[in-house]
Amino acid sequence: MNTRCFKNIVLVIVFIGSSSLLSAQDFYQQLFDNYDTYKEQSITKRRFTHSKIMPLISNLKGNDFFTVQKVGTSIKGKSLNLISFGEGDIDVFLWSQMHGDESTATMAIFDIFNFFKADDFQQEKKEMLSKLRIHFLPMLNPDGAEMFTRRNALGVDINRDALRLQSPESKTLKRIRDSLNADFGFNLHDQSTYYNANRTPKPATISYLAPAYNYEKDVNETRGNAMKLIAYMNDILQQYAPGQVGRYNDDFEPRAFGDNIQKWGTSVVLIESGGYPNDPEKQHIRKLNFVTILSAIHAIATEEFKAISRDNYFNIPENDRKLFDLKLTGVQYPLLGNTYTVDLGIHENEVSAHTESGYFYKANIADMGDLSTYFGYEEFDASAYKVVVPKIYPEAFSTLQAVTEKGVASLLKEGYAFVKVSNLPQDKDAVQFPLHVISSEKNTDIKFYVGANPTFFLEKNGKLEYLVINGNLVSLSSEEKPFGNALIFR
Numbered sequence: 001m002n003t004r005c006f007k008n009i010v011l012v013i014v015f016i017g018s019s020s021l022l023s024a025q026d027f028y029q030q031l032f033d034n035y036d037t038y039k040e041q042s043i044t045k046r047r048f049t050h051s052k053i054m055p056l057i058s059n060l061k062g063n064d065f066f067t068v069q070k071v072g073t074s075i076k077g078k079s080l081n082l083i084s085f086g087e088g089d090i091d092v093f094l095w096s097q098m099h100g101d102e103s104t105a106t107m108a109i110f111d112i113f114n115f116f117k118a119d120d121f122q123q124e125k126k127e128m129l130s131k132l133r134i135h136f137l138p139m140l141n142p143d144g145a146e147m148f149t150r151r152n153a154l155g156v157d158i159n160r161d162a163l164r165l166q167s168p169e170s171k172t173l174k175r176i177r178d179s180l181n182a183d184f185g186f187n188l189h190d191q192s193t194y195y196n197a198n199r200t201p202k203p204a205t206i207s208y209l210a211p212a213y214n215y216e217k218d219v220n221e222t223r224g225n226a227m228k229l230i231a232y233m234n235d236i237l238q239q240y241a242p243g244q245v246g247r248y249n250d251d252f253e254p255r256a257f258g259d260n261i262q263k264w265g266t267s268v269v270l271i272e273s274g275g276y277p278n279d280p281e282k283q284h285i286r287k288l289n290f291v292t293i294l295s296a297i298h299a300i301a302t303e304e305f306k307a308i309s310r311d312n313y314f315n316i317p318e319n320d321r322k323l324f325d326l327k328l329t330g331v332q333y334p335l336l337g338n339t340y341t342v343d344l345g346i347h348e349n350e351v352s353a354h355t356e357s358g359y360f361y362k363a364n365i366a367d368m369g370d371l372s373t374y375f376g377y378e379e380f381d382a383s384a385y386k387v388v389v390p391k392i393y394p395e396a397f398s399t400l401q402a403v404t405e406k407g408v409a410s411l412l413k414e415g416y417a418f419v420k421v422s423n424l425p426q427d428k429d430a431v432q433f434p435l436h437v438i439s440s441e442k443n444t445d446i447k448f449y450v451g452a453n454p455t456f457f458l459e460k461n462g463k464l465e466y467l468v469i470n471g472n473l474v475s476l477s478s479e480e481k482p483f484g485n486a487l488i489f490r
């Protein structure tokens with residue numbers, strides 16, 4: 001081969017490669033940039049129920065583009081619905097929220113419906129719809145969603161019921177998978193926000209898995225295609241959440257749906273939505289789901305994902321679980337006449353409640369000691385600070401309002417983090433100011449150990465500078481950041 005011929009070949013390859021890839025990239029970038037156009041505005045928080053999505057599904061019935069079928073019923077009688085569209089031969093099946101408290105992808109699915117309802121991107125849609133038939137089963141576990149629990153009304157984890165099929169939700173998923181004999185499956189979940197990309201401080205905002213179909217973790221064409229598709233999605237996602245992608249453990253679980261559906265011949269992609277800084281309602285992660293799931297669907301239609309090496313899948317860092325909500329490094333902790341240096345890892349922990357968000361936070365010290373291999377969403381170097389045990393204000397206040405009238409900041413500056421209130425509102429377990437509330441008859445022990453609620457002052461040069469209360473780090477000299485909640489102890 002002479003040099004010139006070689007050069008031409010290289011040019012042709014570069015041209016083909018870049019032109020098709022660029023247009024797909026542009027498409028995905030525009031999905032990201034124009035996301036708000038498609039965002040389903042009636043859902044803005046993670047906790048929502050079947051009754052919230054049913055009007056949206058009913059609306060789709062009025063649109064010829066969508067085929068809506070009731071395909072099953074939950075234990076408590078809520079409908080399971082399959083929404084299908086497209087004229088192609090390749091079947092793509094996506095199901096979400098088999099765990100009731102994992103709703104991020106369900107939100108994104110309704111955004112995706114809005115995308116297909118809109119008039120734009122005709123060329124891209126034509127490409128997808130001529131090649132594919134796409135099926136969505138959103139909120140597979142509506143009874144769990146009602147209680148915001150992982151398990152269904154039977155108390156069973158649907159993802160361990162793929163073989164025994166005792167739950168009607170499991171039976172439905174199996175029956176639909178079999179009747180479609182789908183080429184591709186998307187198993188949509190949420191994972192703990194405490195997962196990070198291995199040996200980095202970055203949260204695993206999204207984790208992927210091409211589930212194994214046997215203990216040997218063999219890779220056949222079905223699983224190999226899932227790996228390639230994941231590697232493709234990872235390339236897209238890296239632009240929007242660099243370093244924030246993890247690879248989920250691929251130990252074979254013979255009772256799980258993903259593993260079995262892979263075994264039954266559908267290329268399964270598991271997507272786990274984790275944490276993203278300052279996104280407690282997971283609205284940004286919802287957007288990342290929207291962009292990457294649509295990108296994957298597009299790449300299945302164009303077959304672009306097939307050019308990706310499986311090795312790229314294995315290059316995604318593994319999931320690790322080394323994150324805290326708040327990590328304090330080098331706290332000076334005085335105990336029985338000596339002072340010790342400890343790091344503290346604090347978890348916030350959601351508790352379901354009848355508040356506007358549907359929950360409040362009840363924090364605990366998750367670990368203490370040398371936590372140098374761990375990270376925090378928020379990190380604070382406390383090495384110049386000594387722990388000071390907070391005091392209980394001696395006089396009882398009549399109401400919560402009387403506390404705020406007295407002045408929260410001045411109480412904190414005097415070292416009080418607990419107040420007694422005689423008339424406690426019956427329906428509240430949390431307060432929005434940084435003081436714990438106790439009933440007037442009761443005293444409380446203040447402790448500093450793993451499992452305890454983290455509530456203490458940080459003192460420097462004899463001056464109280466910070467309060468840690470229920471997982472919040474509060475500066476006593478400024479009020480720059482939003483506060484979660486403190487607790488009412490009855």
Ligand SMILES: [Zn+2]
Binds near residue numbers: 099102
């Ligand atoms: Zn799950």
